[in-house]
Amino acid sequence: MPQPILETKNLTKIYNLGQENEFEALHSINFTAQAGEFLCVMGPSGSGKTTFINNISTIDLPTKGRVCIDGADIRTMSANEIGRFRSKTLGFVFQEFNLLDTHTIYENIAMPLALAKTKKKEARERVETVAAQMGIQEILHKYPGECSGGQRQRGAICRALVMDPKIIIADEPTGNLDRRSANEFLELVGRLNREQGVTIIMVTHDPLIASYSSRLVYIKDGIIEQTIEKEQMSQKEYFWRITEINASESKALFV
Ligand code: ADP
DSSP: OOOOSEEEEEEEEEEEOSTTOEEEEEEEEEEEEOTTOEEEEEOOTTSSHHHHHHHHTTSSOOSEEEEEETTEEGGGSOHHHHHHHHHHHEEEEETTOOOOTTSOHHHHHHHHHHHTTOOHHHHHHHHHHHHHHTTOGGGTTSOGGGSOHHHHHHHHHHHHHTTOOSEEEEESTTTTSOHHHHHHHHHHHHHHHHHHOOEEEEEOSOHHHHTTSSEEEEEETTEEEEEEEOTTOOHHHHHHHHHHHHHHHHHHTTO
């Protein structure tokens, strides 16, 4: 068995709400992702999806337990080391795109390269390569406010890709996109996964979007309640299984 690209051991997150009031949002989660997987994380609102994503991607640190990414134990790193490791290994795509409105799409994409002090010529080549991959060469000079939602999300993917990350972490990346742009986004992400072996970990509430993944991780009340591997299933069968899991939550309300 190859070394997993991401592994958690007893990952526990407790939020301190003050005055000795604590809330355990994740309960001792053991989780493994292999390089090249396309994972979707689903679950009811408030079940711990964002907490999980933040804790497996160095945005937040667990209260207890271990997170290893690409063989590195996050607990053993200083804050500076974590920052460098994050920008080298992980790319992030969020629902709100998180592009800076005062910077052009080019400048937004180039930002991680500037922070890593990459030489100008190399940075330009890198930006142009990812922009060509995502088909947004012609909007590089525009500001985010001048672009459509789909174009802004492609810009955000380019920024996530520009450092050549091993894992892309996406939290509801299609939440602000219309169906057509969401499909385009999935096509692009799917291609990155298949052709370049980038591992994808994506939170979504949309079963259709989740049906593009290779494994579904269903979180409920701070634990991984179920996982479904797509394996030999057709996308349609897989979609129905995902729909059933999500529907069981709503059905339970009527029992
Ligand atoms: P989801 O992404 O599935 O909607 P979250 O991970 O955002 O769930 O939240 C899981 C639980 O942890 C919720 O009950 C939420 O209220 C709580 N929570 C999330 N962030 C914080 C925080 N910073 N402080 C206290 N409680 C939090």
